[in-house]
Amino acid sequence: MNEPATAIEAAVAASPLHQLKDELDIVIPTIRNLDFLEMWRPFLQPYHLIIVQDGDPSKTIKVPNGFDYELYNRNDINRILGPKASCISFKDSACRCFGYMVSKKKYIFTIDDDCFVAKDPSGKAINALEQHIKNLLSPSTPFFFNTLYDPFADGADFVRGYPFSLREGVPTAVSHGLWLNIPDYDAPTQLVKPLERNTRFVDAVLTIPKGTLFPMCGMNLAFDRQLIGPAMYFGLMGEGQPIGRYDDMWAGWCIKVICDHLGLGVKTGLPYIYHSKASNPFVNLRKEYKGIYWQEDIIPFFQQVVLPKDSTSVQKCYIELAKQVKEKLGKIDPYFDKLADAMVTWIQAWDGLNPTSASFSNGKIG
Ligand SMILES: O=c1ccn([C@@H]2O[C@H](COP(=O)(O)OP(=O)(O)O[C@H]3O[C@@H](CO)[C@H](O)[C@H]3O)[C@@H](O)[C@H]2O)c(=O)[nH]1
Numbered sequence: 073m074n075e076p077a078t079a080i081e082a083a084v085a086a087s088p089l090h091q092l093k094d095e096l097d098i099v100i101p102t103i104r105n106l107d108f109l110e111m112w113r114p115f116l117q118p119y120h121l122i123i124v125q126d127g128d129p130s131k132t133i134k135v136p137n138g139f140d141y142e143l144y145n146r147n148d149i150n151r152i153l154g155p156k157a158s159c160i161s162f163k164d165s166a167c168r169c170f171g172y173m174v175s176k177k178k179y180i181f182t183i184d185d186d187c188f189v190a191k192d193p194s195g196k197a198i199n200a201l202e203q204h205i206k207n208l209l210s211p212s213t214p215f216f217f218n219t220l221y222d223p224f225a226d227g228a229d230f231v232r233g234y235p236f237s238l239r240e241g242v243p244t245a246v247s248h249g250l251w252l253n254i255p256d257y258d259a260p261t262q263l264v265k266p267l268e269r270n271t272r273f274v275d276a277v278l279t280i281p282k283g284t285l286f287p288m289c290g291m292n293l294a295f296d297r298q299l300i301g302p303a304m305y306f307g308l309m310g311e312g313q314p315i316g317r318y319d320d321m322w323a324g325w326c327i328k329v330i331c332d333h334l335g336l337g338v339k340t341g342l343p344y345i346y347h348s349k350a351s352n353p354f355v356n357l358r359k360e361y362k363g364i365y366w367q368e369d370i371i372p373f374f375q376q377v378v379l380p381k382d383s384t385s386v387q388k389c390y391i392e393l394a395k396q397v398k399e400k401l402g403k404i405d406p407y408f409d410k411l412a413d414a415m416v417t418w419i420q421a422w423d424g425l426n427p428t429s430a431s432f433s434n435g436k437i438g
């Protein structure tokens with residue numbers, strides 16, 4: 073075999089070739105040409121892409137040759153969903169969740185178009201998708217913390233004192249990756265630390281314990297669409313909305329309380345991507361400021377959410393959550409009334425495009 077020409081080709085040569093390539097879609101929200109895919113080609117080319125084009129639908133998005141993709145712009149979203157398109161954000165990366173809805177695959181990997189292949193401390197190119205797949209295909213341990221991190225990782229295991237009755241773990245629904253270079257900071261932090269770059273590569277994957285919320289970032293994220301897809305709604309953001317850049321956060325809080333309720337796991341840590349572009353902190357502050365204030369009430373709300381025992385499917389959990397959002401957050405601002413309604417519209421749209429998933433109402437998957 074010829075010597076691999078680049079670090080990426082070496083990494084691909086060493087990895088199981090394109091696992092799940094027929095069971096996984098890659099969702100990319102974008103307002104620009106997708107040249108970034110050139111760097112990902114060795115890792116991602118065998119996979120099907122779902123490109124959600126935001127902004128002006130008359131603009132042409134250039135996709136590098138050789139990639140298999142479907143592309144949806146705002147006209148397509150309106151045509152496919154009709155009035156229910158109102159739940160899909162416009163002019164915000166939240167639009168990406170439309171890609172989750174139209175996919176027919178079991179798994180989703182979503183990545184931003186300013187995220188590139190990172191290198192680990194040895195200089196080896198990181199196949200982020202391969203690590204996400206490893207994370208999703210191995211169990212999570214939300215009920216008891218393993219101090220040696222992911223017990224299913226090569227060279228690790230459960231440590232002494234870890235109850236054997238809990239070592240089977242639970243199915244993993246979400247794999248949350250991280251970022252080298254530009255960290256996903258909020259606008260105030262970006263403003264006071266404009267030059268800060270994340271150079272710390274932490275070689276760990278952790279299960280986020282049951283009962284603990286976390287700030288989910290959508291730029292390097294994978295999930296089991298059959299286990300948790302209907303709850304991966306990225307909310308009402310962007311044009312016409314009082315808030316932005318809380319799309320992934322809202323989804324993260326919703327999926328975590330539902331995963332906790334259904335006994336599913338959420339992991340964070342590896343893989344890293346290289347985040348190349350810091351968005352404008354002043355623009356971000358304008359988008360975020362209400363969220364920074366509101367989240368002091370939103371977080372206690374999610375911390376006290378109790379889902380009824382008969383909420384046995386993701387859809388049922390989500391509808392119940394929407395009800396509680398309307399009841400308990402609606403008093404903060406009328407926006408939450410609108411958001412609660414949009415959450416219901418999202419489930420209706422999801423079930424309309426995924427009739428079989430609607431039949432998971434008994435909570436049984438598959
Ligand atoms: O109106 C828009 C703006 C951007 N996009 C696409 O969304 C992603 C992320 O955009 P960008 O990298 O410019 O912004 P960041 O601030 O780095 O994004 C982070 O904030 C989160 C909040 O939404 C987001 O998920 C994080 O990654 C790119 O692919 C843009 O092309 C868009 O679709 N519409």
Ligand SMILES: [Mn+2]
Pocket residue numbers: 184186291347348349350351
């Ligand atoms: Mn970015």
